[in-house]
């Protein structure tokens with residue numbers, strides 16, 4: 001295929017970890033960033049950002065989307081073309097909804113499209129995982145759906161995790177940021193055998209709970225001992241929201257990605273009540289938030 005003069009890529013938000021699946025499972029959500037790349041014959045890099053919090057995105061070569069774009073060209077050992085980049089932000093920044101994953105996947109997919117799909121989707125995925133350092137947000141951002149990723153060193157096995165249609169993700173997004181690096185910084189480097197066994201069992205149960213919609217399994221499965229006990233202190237209102245969500249009928253509540261967004265899973269009958277309860281709980285803490293039910297994106301990154 002031949003090179004093209006411009007491309008637009010949309011990439012979905014993600015909710016990673018889902019409680020016990022730290023660094024290995026995540027789901028794409030119907031909330032999107034859009035990235036338009038146009039080759040320029042002259043001048044230098046131009047980045048224009050629109051949408052809520054647009055002023056918080058870098059507009060020089062340090063921009064993560066652009067860095068991913070450059071990474072692609074380093075990989076194919078070519079010089080990147082000069083481009084104009086237009087970013088339409090739909091995914092809030094540093095909230096645990098995979099904004100960094102959208103940028104990494106968006107930059108790589110855009111470059112691959114501009115070069116006539118030089119790399120396979122699997123090669124793009126490997127580059128994205130290497131850049132992000134873990135697979136659980138970039139993989140669903142690229143492929144869509146709920147995905148489990150495992151590696152024994154060389155390549156990644158990606159498994160599509162069936163998600164029962166009655167299980168609704170409710171996201172409660174506060175108006176403060178928490179960077180993934182800060183939230184990873186509070187984690188211990190070693191964990192006990194008991195905690196490792198706890199998470200292994202709960203992740204197995206979660207997979208079956210998501211597939212079947214079995215509420216009893218999901219209630220037990222949405223627990224974790226590897227990251228949330230250390231991170232919850234970074235999120236004011238965590239315990240209050242947990243109580244509110246479960247009292248309103250949610251199966252359980254977890255931290256979305258590295259936080260601070262909190263994710264409840266509920267059935268369709270209870271999702272609206274869970275939304276209202278989580279919003280009220282954060283208001284009581286004096287925190288402004290947006291709470292909404294989202295459905296799963298099944299398509300991942302799309303280019304046109």
Ligand SMILES: Nc1ncnc2c1ncn2[C@@H]1O[C@H](COP(=O)(O)OP(=O)(O)O)[C@@H](O)[C@H]1O
Pocket residue numbers: 033057058063064065066087089092093094095096097098099100101102103178179180181257258
């Ligand atoms: N659309 C974007 N374009 C460029 N950089 C972005 C974009 N979205 C996020 N980023 C970068 O990623 C950072 C947030 O990443 P991170 O702390 O991992 O949070 P998140 O949980 O949202 O992925 C932002 O501060 C910004 O540097």
Ligand SMILES: N[C@@H](CCOP(=O)(O)O)C(=O)O
Pocket residue numbers: 014016017022023024095096097098099100101134136137180183184227256257258259
């Ligand atoms: N497993 C990672 C997931 C980070 O996701 P993000 O959406 O917050 O970027 C972690 O928990 O650190």
